[in-house]
Amino acid sequence: MCISALSAAAPDSREHFSMGAMGLQLHRPPVRFDISTKAFASFSTEEIDHLLACTYASTKNFKRGEVLITQGEDSSTLAIVLKGTVLLSDQESGSDSPVAFLNPGDHFGEDLGWSENPTARFTAIAASPGTVAVLDLRTLQNLDGHQCKLRTRLAAKLLEFSAESVARASAFEQMRQQETLRERLAEFFINQRAEQGTEKLLITLNREQFAAHLGTEKTTLGKELKAMQNEGLIEFYRSSFRILKDLTEG
Structure with a gap:
């Protein structure tokens, strides 16, 4: 399952399509699932339900060794780890060594809501079987169509996530310099x-x-x-x- 399977399309209707490893798939409005971990601890249950709906959220299961996203791939998806462990690697640096490992409550793709043509910064590979929640960040940019009333708070949360990712990358570099x-x-x-x-x-x-x-x-x-x-x-x-x-x- 490449994360193209995690990417939702056309956030302007209640039903939308995505091209995944299994071909064209129809996603309906999401069944509620729990992302009220440390990532969204400041959001109420009602707010989380609304956030999941307005970002066309869904869940995807993965197997150990499965590539969830490839560095440089087009994507507008925020993924939150619900179960299992995900490794991030910077293959453009010439190394496959994981720069970070993500556990339940951690996230990747938070920087993809700002670019007109967003591409993944890292390759994400499943270190174990698990599940991710998938949120389509194009609702941050779709000013004329479908919008989320929590758009401003989601944008602020993504900035917070980005700061955490920068700190994580800095800690990894400092560790590897020893x-x-x-x-x-x-x-x-x-x-x-x-x-x-x-x-x-x-x-x-x-x-x-x-x-x-x-x-x-x-x-x-x-x-x-x-x-x-x-x-x-x-x-x-x-x-x-x-x-x-x-x-x-x-």
Whole structure:
């Protein structure tokens, strides 16, 4: 499922079409689903229902390894992760290493509501099976036709999302600039602690994906994690990690 399957068309009628991997599809007004995560915590239930309706929102399920959107592809879609994990990569930089991994409540495509001919900044690939909510951002620009009464608030929310994406990209670049794997891991865990708000972290990447995000190999990552655990810096079991000591020391 390429995200062309996530893209709605013609936001000027109650029924609209999109060209997806399975061919032409008819989408009817959406059944309500929950996006009242951290992304839209400031919106009431009624406002979320209206937002879903006026952006012709729908949900799409994906399988592990599925490409949701390709960098440079035409798209006007905001996607919110409802279930599973999505990896973003900047393939134009010459690397397939994921620059970010998105969990439920996270989002991508927030910058696509402003350009006349919007294209995706990153390639998004499913790291696990899951579901995304899909909102058509062309309602922000369609001044003569269908409009959303929450247009101004949605625009403000997209600016907030864009700022979060910039901060995420900056944190990734700073992490990858660290010379040693130990330093990159320390930076990574510190960033995740700030984002998750706890010393007990859930890292939804498998070890191969985790290693790629850090710019190393799976076996090398495994050895370093075990060394940090033996030194009493962290403890971990599968996808659960706990920071035990100050990782900025040494």
